[in-house]
Every structure is written in structure tokens, then in C-alpha cells.
Amino acid sequence: MTARAIFLQFLGITGVLIFAYYILINANYLFIHIMALLQLRDEVRADSWEPNYEPFTTPFLPGVAIVVPAYNEAGVIVESVQSLLNVNYPDKEIVVVNDGSTDATLDRLKTAYELRPIEAEVPFELECEPVQAVYRSVEYDDLTVIDKMNGGKSDALNAGIWLTDQELFAAIDADSLIDRDGLLEIVRPFLEYPRTMVAVGGTIRVANNCEINHGRITDVNLDRAPLVAMQAMEYLRAFYSGRLGLSRIKGLILISGAFGVFQTEAIREIGGYRETTITEDFDLLVRLHREFMQQDRDYDIEFLPQPVMWTEVPESRRVLSRQRRRWYRGMVETLWTNRRMIGNPKYGRIGVYVLPFFTAAEMFGPLIEGLGYLIVPLAMYFGVINWEFFIIFFIVTTGFGVFLSWFGVYSEVTSFRRYDDPKQILRLLGDGILENFGYRQWKTLVAWRGLFEYLRGDQSWGVMERAGFDDSADQTPNEPTQSAEEHQRPSQSGPGQNDPFIWGPPRNETKQFIRGSQHNVPEPFIWGVDPFIWGVEERHSGLFIWGPHQDQSDPSIQEECSNDNIQTRSGSINSIQVTGPEDSTGGGQEPTTTDKN
């Protein structure tokens, strides 16, 4: 047999194996989606009646500590805390953990909330880097701030978990917005199963371009940028299909780091968040299953689709790639660490079904898909497969992928309808098709890159450049924010080195500035040179410009951009339009399991 023949034989067999793999994986996805639909039907029915008791007078709601890790969040921290203080819940404690920020995060909190230090050393061991001080607010009984040395997001979460006395804690990102009644809804399972319920996850949705008023989402919009809209659809698919389906079969292995509530003691018992992992939320839940099953303990973990946390997703491919690579590396690392659970009947359905499926679909899926894009066309070129096979392959992968994505959109329409405009639904359906032509292939490349980074031992978090939330009611200027996404140890990449806030003087009679980074120019902008200043401008109108970072020190510009002069543009996330005083008209780990098809 010649080398060519062996090669062709290899191509043919690999092509068939990849095809068989797709059939198997898609059949399992379909099963999970159907389970999700059944669960969603039950949840919608449960939501159709509202018990007539008063949550604020009933003495039975457990205390919840909302632990907010904050690293260089000066731009958003005061608003974020205010939004959390406004959350409807009778017995809550906001525990902000300032994780060695190098900016004014702590100072802003001190000023805004009249913080006073507890003038004594914390008397018990906190499983974290040294704590410098613990503050409590004079104004708000339920606000505590821990100031500690930098140790990363997991370390900061651990500080809050070990300090608080509350029975439950919620892990929440500083730059996310929780539904006003979100906590009231998410603690429900803890009351119904007080002995066994250890963790409950809520839904994450995309906040980009949504209208925000006093820390609340008041109008849900789909962002115009296709990259953001596709992520909105991914989140729908991941939460309304993946998480819900797995929850239905008691196989939930991931609760988003941005919105989960846990029994504090249970998490302390398993040692809290692991500081060496880069996807602490995934690691935590798999470890929870492992430890509790090893101890033969009776426990429950649940996902609820109704309580929602709104988060901002990346708007550039570069940042999204970095985020997804981190998720991929973290997933591989967690699966490798817990490899003895995979296929092990000792761990029940988690070991026998969920983890093997998760490994095959989420870890190997994108890698095999990437190979498929090379091998199948090659096999066709060499005549090993005919075009009919190619068509069938395309239909099964892409066609069925679209079908599963649309399942997620269908679930949205028939359940809680946060996207209530048919135009939005049409766009989501369109994105379900579009993502198969370019975006999906790009994600396989990202996964391969993530795998190489993992094999190379890369543990960095990378930088998540987020614009933060403009609140049209508060009229507060946004400042650069490093979200929890980039919340990292300084040794991994220097704190505060990224996401410079650059802005420029007025031009064309409209004074404007845009938050962001020079490395993260939003889609409609290009780099350019202005007679006065270099920066970027909008491709067509030329209205927006950015200036170099150092110009922020110019007092005249600072004055122009003072709070009084700023109006947000429909509360959108990405930009703030600055009008002159005379003119006030100016305008963890998420989508996995069913992340791909």
C-alpha cells in the first residue's frame, strides 16, 4: 500500500469518525435541550402564580452575604454597591473585597459610604492573602468592606466567605447588575430544602446596549454589533437549554461566577475557591460534587431561569478570544484535575454521564470540529468522500446546530420574554444561522489556541476591557474598569496597565468622549490623526475622537467633562456623549454545554 493510499484511507476513516462523533454529540445535545424544555415549562408554570406573602415581613428568609470582589473598579464601584444596596432583600450584607487595587477603589468607597475601620485584627483565620483592614459603613448597616493584599478573584471571594456570618453567600461580579428581586427568587430552594440545598445558580444575560436606570435594566435591547448579538444568543442557548437541561437531570456542574448563591458553610468545608484555577466557578462546583459524593452526603444543586444577572460581554474579537481561551484553559484544567471522576460510577450520573459528555462535547468538541474543517474538504478533494457525504456532513453539523440555537430562542419566546420585540427575535434567529459562517469556525481556532496555551502552562487571566454601565438616571461619567474578568495577580500581568481612559477635546461642535482602550477600538471606529490630537474617529461621520491618555490631566477638559455636562446616550454602554452646558439634548465561565452545536 502506498503512502498516498494510507493517507487517503486515513482521511476517509477520520471523516467517518468525525461524522459519527457529531451524530452522537448532537443526539445528546438534543436530549439535554428536550429536558430543558420540560424544565422550562415547569418553571413558567411555577412563575404563573405568585404566593401572597410579604417577603419583607416574613422572618424566614436566610441572611445572604453578597460578596463582591473588586480590583481597580474605581470607575464603577460606588454605583455597583449602590445598585446592590437597592436590591430587594430584607437580610443582606454587601461584602466588598478590595483586592489590593492600585486605583482609588477603596477611597471612593470610604467617601461615598462613610466607611470606618473596625479597629481590631480579624480574630479568625481568613483563607486569603493578608487583610489590612475591615471597614463598616456608618450610613448603611449592611455594608462591609475588606481591604486586603492582592490575591486574585478566588482569594478575594474566600476573604468574604470566611469573614461573613451569613448563612448564604452570593458571588457577584462588581460590574454586573442583578434584577431587583433576583435575590428573593434565588434563595427559594434553600428554604424549601434547608438541609440539602447547597448551591443555586441564576441566569446571566447580556447587558450591552440595554437601558439602565438607577442600577436597573429598564429596557432590554440587542446590541447592533453582530459579535455581541451572537453572544446574547449563546447565553440564551447556554442557560435556557444547557444549564436548565442539566439541572433537570440533576447534573448541573457549572454555576456562573457572576451569579450563584451558596451555603456558606458548605463552601468553607470544601476549602472555598481554589486560588490556582482560572475558572474558579467551574472548579468549585465540580469539587463540590466530588467532595460531597465522596462523603456520601445528601445534597442538591439547582438552576433557576428567572432570576437574572446582567453582564457586559466583550465587543471586540480580541477580547472575546482572550476570554474564551481562558475559559477553555480553565475547563481543561478542571477536567484534568478531576479526571478520576470522569466515567466513574462512584460519582453517580455526574461521573457516568455528565462529565464524559461535557468532556467530549465541550473540551474535545471544538478541537474535533476544527480538524473536521480541514479533513472533510481534503477528503472530498481527493475523492475519498463524495459531495453527497459532504452535504450530509454540512447539514448534520450546521443545520442541526442552527436547530439547537433556535431551540434557545424558542425557549425565550415561550417563557420570560425579556426580548419581547419580534424584530429582536428575528435577529436572534438570524444570528443562529450567521454564527455558523465564520464565528463558529473562529471559535474552534480559539479553542485550539487555548489548548496550546494550557499545554504551555499559561495561567494568565488576560484583560477584559469593559466599558461599564452608563446609568442614564445617575448621569455619572464612566471611567475605565477592569472587571473581575481581569481580576488577577499582579505577577501574571501588571495591574492597571491596561484599559487606559483616553478621550479628546470637542470637535464638530459636539464634545464627546468614548471610554475604552486604544487596544479595543469598537467596530465603527478607526485610528486617525486629528489636527489637535491623535486618536480614533468614526468611519463615516468623523464625530468621535479620542485623545491620548495624558490629556486627562488638562483641567479645562476635566471641567468640560464634569458630571453636570454629561448626558449618556440612551444609557448605552459603550459611549458617553458630552454635551456642552448649553446643550442638554445629548442623547467564571458562561456559555458552556450547548455553547456550540
Added chain:
Amino acid sequence: MLVIAPTVELAFWTGLVIAALLIAVAVITMTESVYQRIKDRRRESVRSDIRHGILKRMSSQDPDWTGWVAGLSDVERKVARTELDEYLRNTKGEEKDRLIGLGEALDIPTTAHKTLRDGKRHEKLQALIWLALLEKSAEINTLQNACIEDNDLRAAGARVLYEADHPDARSVGTELLLGDGDLTLSVYGLDTLYQLYRTNPRPLFERASAEYSTWRPSLIIQVLNVLRHCGSSGRDAPKEWIIELTEHELPAVRAAAALALEPEGWRTDLREQVNVDNLIGDPAPAMREAVYQMLGEWGDASAHASLVNGAEADSDQRARVQALEPLADRPELASPQAINNDEEDYNRAWQWVQAKNRLDTDR
């Protein structure tokens, strides 16, 4: 050479099946979306008038709901129901009484009674909530038959009786809520049980005393929690079973029992029955913390002495802080100097409690 060559027919049929699935999902999704949107718009277009109509009549001595409702279209009636639901949850007294008249004019109680007999689970729940909001009762037999499927239905059934002030609300309501002890209570059920016994918990003490041994641990914890918040039941209510439960095999049950004894500190005889030394020597820190909380509430000299003993002996620093917190303003009893304790951990716990106390006082 291996050549993989499925037939054109196979490709065609595969394509057809997937295309049919896609078209079906897309059509159903878009149709549903458009339909819901149209419904939303219709309702929103009349909401303001309906709201205005209700508010205007709410302040009138003779609202004439029947006449007003007779002139409403189907959409307007639906909106009136959603508005009524919201207002009933947020009003009391005379205003609520008038709104109940609107519920009757909308024929809600009649529909709810019918649904209770032959509706599906979620429809029954909606019906029960309506009856509870409108303070209308239902026949005991109907409730007993309709509300046994799960703990939500049981809670809603009991709530109907409570809200309607039915003479058998306690006995039948408790039967529905606790059943044969193999259930746990929903949040709604917990609150309903609490409302039923808030002013006089003694019957619940008696029932629990007789039946707790047949209950699931989760239910025992929930009932203990309800009793704790109901407050003291007087001298004669049976409490021995709670003292027994402080030695239960599950720490969560032991802790719940200790907390249920919190309001009984005024009873010297009961305090004497509790072996506090044993309790503060419990192996579970969560239980010891509950005991310290109980002793803090009792607040007598003996309780204070036990707290100091516990704080000195406890190996868990968090529990030690819990023991010292009720003594924060009693340095003469618990400061390291007062008890000649120079242990570093004790001192740190004391300093922490003091600093927190100073801050709370400043506030």
C-alpha cells in the same frame, strides 16, 4: 481505496428533515413572538384607563364595580385582573374591602372555585391565590382533595383558610401543611404556618411534640424555626421534645432546637432542664454557635457565666466570637483582664467584638 459515498437520496432526505425542523421552529417561534407582542400592545393600550378607573372607584363610597365591569371588553377585563392582583397585595382595610368588590364583579371567586375542582396543578394554584387575595374561603372537602399533590398546593390551601379567617383554619391548615411528616414546607408554607400560629403557638407545640419523631429532619428544622419566631407559648406548652432534639444526631436539627429555645429564657424551670454544659461541649461548631445565641437571648447571670466558659473553652475562633458578642458591653464579666485569661486567641476575639461594638454604638 475506501470511498465513502452515500447516495443522493440520503443527502436529500437528510436535508429535508433538517430543513423541515428548522422551518417548523422558525415559524412557531416567530408566530408566538408576534402573537405575544400584539397581545402586549392591546393590553398596554388600555392599561392606563383601567388603572385610572380602578383608582377612581377605590376612593368612592359606591364604586359600582358591576356596572363598570359590564362595560369592559375582554382585553380590559384581563388587564383589570392583573391590576387588581397587584393592588390587592399592597392594600389593607377599607381600600382592600372595596377592591374585593371588584374581584367579585369580575367573577373571580366563582371561576376559582370551579378551577379548584377540575383545573390542572398550576391553574389550581392560581385559583387558590385569588381566593386568598380576595379573602374567600372554599369548602374544606374541596381543599382537602385539591391540595394534596405537593407542598405548594398544600401551602396555598392552608393560606386560603387563614386569609378567610375560617374557624378550622388551624386544624385543617396544619394538616395540609404538615401532612404525614414526609414533606418539607415551601417558603409560602413556612410563612403560612407562622401566620397560623403567630399569636398562639401552643397548639403547634403540642402537635409537634406528639408527631416530631415521624417527621423528616428537614421538616423538624422548619417547624422549630417557625416556633422560634412565634415566640414563647406560655408555661404549659410541651417543650421537653425540643430539649431532646438538642441531642439529635444531625447538627442542623440540634442547632434549630437550641434556637427554638431562645424565647423561653424567662422560664427558670425550663432553663434548669437544659444541660447547658453539655450543649456548649457539642462537637459541631454550628451547634455551639446556636447555643451561644440562645444563651445571649436568655441573658441571665447563669447564661452569661456559661457564655464566658464557652468562650474560654471553645476551640473554634468563630464560635468564640459568637459567645463573646452578647457580652460586648459587659467587660467586667468577659474581658481578658476580668477573667485572667491571657490566651492570644481569646484576646483577639475580645478585641474584635469590642471594636465592632464601638462602631455599632457610634452608628
